[in-house]
Amino acid sequence: MKIIIAGDGKVGSTVARQLAHEGYDLTLIDINPKVLGNSVERFDIMTVQGNCASMGVLIEAGIKEASLLIAVTSYDEVNLLACMTAKGINNKIHTIARIRNPEYTNQIYDMKDLFGLSLAVNPEKHAAVEMDRLLKVPGFLKRETFAKGRVEIVELRVDKNSKLCNKPLADIYGIVKSNILVCAVSRSGESYIPDGKFILKEDDRIFVTATTQNLSTLLNNLDIVTHKVKNVMICGGGRLAYYLAVRLLKSGVSVVIIESDAKRCEELAEILPDAVIINGDASEEHLLESEGIENCDAVVTLTGLDELNIIISIYSKSRGIPHVITKFGHFTNNNILNTIDIGSTISPSELCCNNILRYVRALHNKTGAAISVHSIADGHAEASEFRADEKTLNCGVPLKDIKLKPNILIACITHGSEPEIPNGNSLFQVGDTVLVVTNSDRVIYQLNDIFE
Amino acid sequence: MNYKMMSRFIGQMLLIEAAFMLPALLISVLDGDENAVYGFLAATAITTAVGGMLLIFGKNAKYNFYAKEGLLCVGISWIAFGILGSLPFVFSKEIPSFIDALFETISGFTTTGASILSEVESLSRGILYWRSFTHWLGGMGVLVFLLAIVPGREGKSGFTMHLLRAESPGPNVGKLVPKMRHTARILYIIYIVLTVLDILLLLLGKMPLFDAICTGFGTAGTGGFGIKNDSIAGYSPYIQNVCTVFMILFGVNFNCYYLILLKQIKNVFKDEEFRFYIIMVLVSIMLISWNIRGLYGSWGETVRYAAFQVGSLVSSTGFATANFDEWPGFSKSLLLFLMFVGASAGSTGGGFKCGRTVLLIKNFHRGLMKELRPQQVQVVRMNGNKVDEKILQTANVYLIAYVLIYLVSFLLISIDGHSITTNVTAVLACLNNIGPGLDLVGPSGNYACFGVLSKLVLIFDMLAGRLEIFPMLILFSRATWKKG
Numbered sequence: 001m002k003i004i005i006a007g008d009g010k011v012g013s014t015v016a017r018q019l020a021h022e023g024y025d026l027t028l029i030d031i032n033p034k035v036l037g038n039s040v041e042r043f044d045i046m047t048v049q050g051n052c053a054s055m056g057v058l059i060e061a062g063i064k065e066a067s068l069l070i071a072v073t074s075y076d077e078v079n080l081l082a083c084m085t086a087k088g089i090n091n092k093i094h095t096i097a098r099i100r101n102p103e104y105t106n107q108i109y110d111m112k113d114l115f116g117l118s119l120a121v122n123p124e125k126h127a128a129v130e131m132d133r134l135l136k137v138p139g140f141l142k143r144e145t146f147a148k149g150r151v152e153i154v155e156l157r158v159d160k161n162s163k164l165c166n167k168p169l170a171d172i173y174g175i176v177k178s179n180i181l182v183c184a185v186s187r188s189g190e191s192y193i194p195d196g197k198f199i200l201k202e203d204d205r206i207f208v209t210a211t212t213q214n215l216s217t218l219l220n221n222l223d224i225v226t227h228k229v230k231n232v233m234i235c236g237g238g239r240l241a242y243y244l245a246v247r248l249l250k251s252g253v254s255v256v257i258i259e260s261d262a263k264r265c266e267e268l269a270e271i272l273p274d275a276v277i278i279n280g281d282a283s284e285e286h287l288l289e290s291e292g293i294e295n296c297d298a299v300v301t302l303t304g305l306d307e308l309n310i311i312i313s314i315y316s317k318s319r320g321i322p323h324v325i326t327k328f329g330h331f332t333n334n335n336i337l338n339t340i341d342i343g344s345t346i347s348p349s350e351l352c353c354n355n356i357l358r359y360v361r362a363l364h365n366k367t368g369a370a371i372s373v374h375s376i377a378d379g380h381a382e383a384s385e386f387r388a389d390e391k392t393l394n395c396g397v398p399l400k401d402i403k404l405k406p407n408i409l410i411a412c413i414t415h416g417s418e419p420e421i422p423n424g425n426s427l428f429q430v431g432d433t434v435l436v437v438t439n440s441d442r443v444i445y446q447l448n449d450i451f452e
Numbered sequence: 453m454n455y456k457m458m459s460r461f462i463g464q465m466l467l468i469e470a471a472f473m474l475p476a477l478l479i480s481v482l483d484g485d486e487n488a489v490y491g492f493l494a495a496t497a498i499t500t501a502v503g504g505m506l507l508i509f510g511k512n513a514k515y516n517f518y519a520k521e522g523l524l525c526v527g528i529s530w531i532a533f534g535i536l537g538s539l540p541f542v543f544s545k546e547i548p549s550f551i552d553a554l555f556e557t558i559s560g561f562t563t564t565g566a567s568i569l570s571e572v573e574s575l576s577r578g579i580l581y582w583r584s585f586t587h588w589l590g591g592m593g594v595l596v597f598l599l600a601i602v603p604g605r606e607g608k609s610g611f612t613m614h615l616l617r618a619e620s621p622g623p624n625v626g627k628l629v630p631k632m633r634h635t636a637r638i639l640y641i642i643y644i645v646l647t648v649l650d651i652l653l654l655l656l657g658k659m660p661l662f663d664a665i666c667t668g669f670g671t672a673g674t675g676g677f678g679i680k681n682d683s684i685a686g687y688s689p690y691i692q693n694v695c696t697v698f699m700i701l702f703g704v705n706f707n708c709y710y711l712i713l714l715k716q717i718k719n720v721f722k723d724e725e726f727r728f729y730i731i732m733v734l735v736s737i738m739l740i741s742w743n744i745r746g747l748y749g750s751w752g753e754t755v756r757y758a759a760f761q762v763g764s765l766v767s768s769t770g771f772a773t774a775n776f777d778e779w780p781g782f783s784k785s786l787l788l789f790l791m792f793v794g795a796s797a798g799s800t801g802g803g804f805k806c807g808r809t810v811l812l813i814k815n816f817h818r819g820l821m822k823e824l825r826p827q828q829v830q831v832v833r834m835n836g837n838k839v840d841e842k843i844l845q846t847a848n849v850y851l852i853a854y855v856l857i858y859l860v861s862f863l864l865i866s867i868d869g870h871s872i873t874t875n876v877t878a879v880l881a882c883l884n885n886i887g888p889g890l891d892l893v894g895p896s897g898n899y900a901c902f903g904v905l906s907k908l909v910l911i912f913d914m915l916a917g918r919l920e921i922f923p924m925l926i927l928f929s930r931a932t933w934k935k936g
Binding site for chain 1 (some may be wrong): 518519626627629630631632634840
């Protein structure tokens, strides 16, 4: 399948890396020959230099034979124009545009119809939704929902004092006293799909499948104290801060936003009347203290500089803030940061990439395609959800009798609306959804791919 | 540095080489030539063993592969290819001296066609086949072949760009389609189709099958090893004309053929390099025909000889039907000019490349204008698009490297005491992968008269010319091997 990506920025190159890895024919368009040169050295792709909204450039990139255009330049208008132009040239093409401006996001459904967009992605809004969810049930580093919100994969960090430290996985189910499954472990940049003999070490990050009701039991039994979040301090007042503040304010959380640009502060004050907007430099300890950082339940660092975000997060952790969320713009594989406790990390471009990926997979394989795909463990592992249909092999066979390919694990089976964390005797039937976790060496397009 | 990955690549390439020795072995077996059979058996066994060992060493290689590894990999693999490819000549005792055999093989793989043999008709057919086949394989590049057939791990093969760039001739190498494997395949399919077409047309001219295949390989790779002592001169005018046309065709950028496949013939004629190449060829044929009028019988014959020699030298093939060493001075000078400029980028031909020449002329023109109006801002354009300053700079550096290598090689081989014409044209013919020069190394001469040092220098020149200089220079640079 031929895919054209317009815009070789953060999101563009993340998507290109993943799609090239999965073996699609990729053509990248960007105005800047330097970034294109970089990408062509790293991935097996072709590049076209020029304005992606111009017909000539799109045709040169092969828009006539392409099945999908992903427009992710930094300008919403260019993305929209590129998608419209592409649709005009090739009527059958699917288009994905990145739309970030809040003024457009409100009318996104109308625009999708008007311009024939297949999907509109908004990395900042996605990130805001993610952060909001993390703040609602604090204690986890990350949460991914499956089976219409009934099942989650949550990320936990194994501390030195944790009950789980130095225990084999087979023993931990007795400790947490609830039905859960550890489906992936990330240790110093590598991810493992563990079995019962796997022994957890300090600083491991584990990915646990559990039903949503069981989450609080899990936290209680692990002695992780959770506070209900009432006061949030947001450092940096960009679009993401806006989207997040709107959601938090709606659920009655009080929000303080610190932003260094006076003009932006005024804008924020205008559109967010209920939030407290502070004009100042978030890297100043004095300012954080005077704005009452010690009274906050959560600090979210959303400035444009990853380094600054990390520093503020470390500082907040040292001040005993129970929940800290750090935004990453550039770091994609944050292996070096795994040893530092900076709370949850969220990368909008990666979230956006996941979203696009899900669409591409569905397009690639219309029947039996994954219902949802989430990349976990810094992209080293992947959780995908499938529905078992008539063509699915091994329906009704207990899991212990099914031979799976290596590094694949069935993390959850949902029968109708009943999620089940499976054991060897569990089985799936036609119509059930199956959640599969694998490390990223292999791409699973359909459920039958997991069987030997 | 990622030695394991390099070792894996080179190992794979050597296994391919061993596989390609088998047809030659088969021919030798059919002919019942014991020496040649023994030579190919031993060579195949050794090549397989070395390749296998490298492959085992390269197991579990990591995929961090950068420009440096790519360049080195290309340089080393071509040398390894030459050394192992020369074994059949040595073991069959047809060319007993190792240096001579190496010279002959490298000359084959780099599509130079410079020979140390004064007499080729006495060689066995298996050896002759192998000698011509090295041209065909070297013409499009072995690594490109490897990229086309070996299934790489999808997505982790972005680095293959380094390999293609190092092995494909020309200042600005790009892919035809997004995937490297498909690009390499398209190139090889065009190459194979053109070669088969050439061989069929030669067969139509009543050329014996074996001769047609060997000549086809020599033409396709723009190599120039003949299987007759008088090269192509002994064949009919029809065969000579077929050769002329195909030599010129193989000097065209293969991207043009891809455009024709895409039914964009208009764009081919808009291509500046293509126009430069064709006009240069046509004008040269006319000028030389006029200059050598009276030497041969009819006008038709004169034009045929002129066209053949022009096609042979501009595409860097090096076949001959006439001893142009005896032509008037102007014709010889014009042929030397053609040898220097060479074929198009992205073809199988050698030389400085038309595209690069056009680029440098334009850059020179810009520099001149800048003297006139220092404040003027100008961009260099090629086919209507702006040429990146980096490419221009690389082309300039290439020219400097080219001239330096030329001068140093010239000095080194002068130690043997041959005439200046011989030395100047020998280096020119080797560095540009042509084959014959003038005087002692002219179409009727050969390279046997040089000493061991000179042969080594010329081997280096041939490799440097084929691999666009940088991979070979980097191989011998201290900075490459320094740790950290």
